[in-house]
Amino acid sequence: MSAHGDRHAGQRPAVAERSAGNHQPDSDGSHDPAQVDGSHQGHGGHGDHVGQFRRLFWIMLVLAVPVVGFNEMFAHLVGYGLPDSAWVWWVSPVLGSVVYGWGGRPFLTGAVAEIRSRKPGMMLLIALAITVAFVASWGATLRVLDHELNFWWELALLVVIMLLGHWIEMRSLAQTTSALDSLAALLPDEAEKIQGGEVVTVAPADLVVGDVVVVRPGAAVPADGRIVDGSASMDESMITGESAPVQRERGQSVVAGAVATDSGLRVEVTAIGDDTALAGIRKLVAHAQASSSRAQRIADIAAGWLFWFALGSAVITAAVWSLVGQPDNAVVRTITVLVIACPHALGLAIPLVVSIATERAARGGVLVKDRLALESMRTVDAVLFDKTGTLTKGEPTVTGVETAEGHRLDDVLALAAAAELDSEHPLAKAITAAARARGLPVPASSDFSSSPAVGVSATVGGRTVEVGGPNLLAERAEAELQVADQWRKEGAIILHVLVDRHVIGALRLADEIRPESRQAVDALHAAGVQVVMITGDARAVADTVARDLNIDRVFAGVRPEDKAAKVAELQAEGKRIAMVGDGVNDAPALAQADVGIAIGAGTDVAIGSAGVILASSDPRSVLSVIDLSQASYRKMKQNLWWAGGYNLISVPLAAGVLAPIGFVMPMSVGAVLMSVSTVVVALNAQLLRRLDLSPEASATTFLGLRTP
16 A cells, blocks of 8 residues: 555666567678588587588698698608609699598688679688699699699698688687577576475476476576565676675565575576576577677678789789799799688688677676677767666665654664554665664564555554654644755655654655766766766756766656657767666667667566666676777777788788799798788687676776776
């Protein structure tokens, strides 16, 4: 029963949206390293590609040893002799042809797909290089071409190195994707279900909504649910990224995978399968890994230009060496140019950075649904926070107690808690929670009664204790305490406590500011970002919160449907806006903002209108998004410069521009250097895994106490 009227009517309900959004991955033909057989494979297939390239690499390596060892040119270069037998001459051609046809098949089929799609890229360059080497080598073997064009050993080495590079690339992507699969491992193998008064063991997949399960101390919750018996300290770090356990009591929700650390629970299942929080997170991260970004598109365009650059360089190389009367060198130099120019590292530069960043973010409680949102976060110069449930806790809290002359603060609060003990009203719960927080003994009460819009009454120690608002004071002909005027100007809820019809004190209740909000605002200011707050609350309430947090600008009394217009107003001023809301009534504003960030906890992580979802309710997590965006951008730039710049320098060397001074780059060296470039790019991207995305660490970074 609403004992205190409707002063709490503005309280926000829990976030309940569960949508993966409607953002679709770009189908613009961007490079997918998983494309090994002419078709794009989903990210779920990376494990298969790892095995394919691993097997091919080792088989081709075994075959390459005799191809190289029995090659006349290689033996001459190294300085050893071959047996004088006819079969020796055919070892390299026969096994080299197997290496070309079997080991080179992924590149050949990929090249066909690129030709059909009219989007030349890495596969076509690799296929062209090994095909030219194959044809030239057979020409030399059959005495049609000069014997110096016997490139079987270079062909075998090239295929092996390319397979090794692809194996490394696929393994890196598979390790990133496996982070998604590890979410499923958080669920227990078995669940203890209460059936007919007995506890039976079932598989979590066999649970249905409405089942009641037993969660023992140290065990994980098998499905999302609501506690129906018991309380426990829950480790929810796999969902929220917060290491500190949180207390969950009867009536509160728990998520699949959360661990009861200290005591057992009975939980009623409310969601199973794809409807659970873990499944939602997995979908979001997989969706993000499948999405494209502006930087990825730049890399794709660069790879296309690099193809024409390589092809043009190869034609010029062949022409120049032919014109100077060295056709043999023309073939060698042309092949080397094509090997060096393969955009392997360039194709890996962006996807691997973003994939690792997405996975790293998920482990830190930051769920990136749209890569472009993550990429844009570094350019944001104003963050717009929704107040209720974001900067504040979204529930009433006792923030002040004033006593009448002759009465003690603890006595006033204890008596108020005793009177409210049997009430289920949010204000009553706030009062009893405040008494418990101070460790006050709450006396027993009886004869509880409540009156809507007036207050509650109970007998405590033989005295009548009443708690209520202005209507209660009017009925008792009592005056409110002087401090009430100041509290009212601040937009607080005011309840007076009466004993035997006389006022003994007053309670100030308000939506409590999250302690982390102050550090979040300070850190954003330190980063040069303007902080704006928007709320539907009255101006007095908004100004009080803004003053406390040192917020730059406030929009108060804004209806939910008008929030998007406020975002547009800020954008019209030339600002790039990140909107942070709890997902309820904020969808239009989140969609309007340059970056929409939904903040929530537990199962409330799949907010369809946001590009980034914060699994925790800590506003400092916004700093983690900025930190990750900046770090990812640095890695993207480093990889693009390395991959692109490396090719621009290496291609002229491969063409033989230094031949006049006696330096000619062998094709095998070109292949090795190309793969080294790929490894460097991969290792540089892996450094993102070392980034600490905890809200505390990110706030410390922006406050200048830690070098970013």
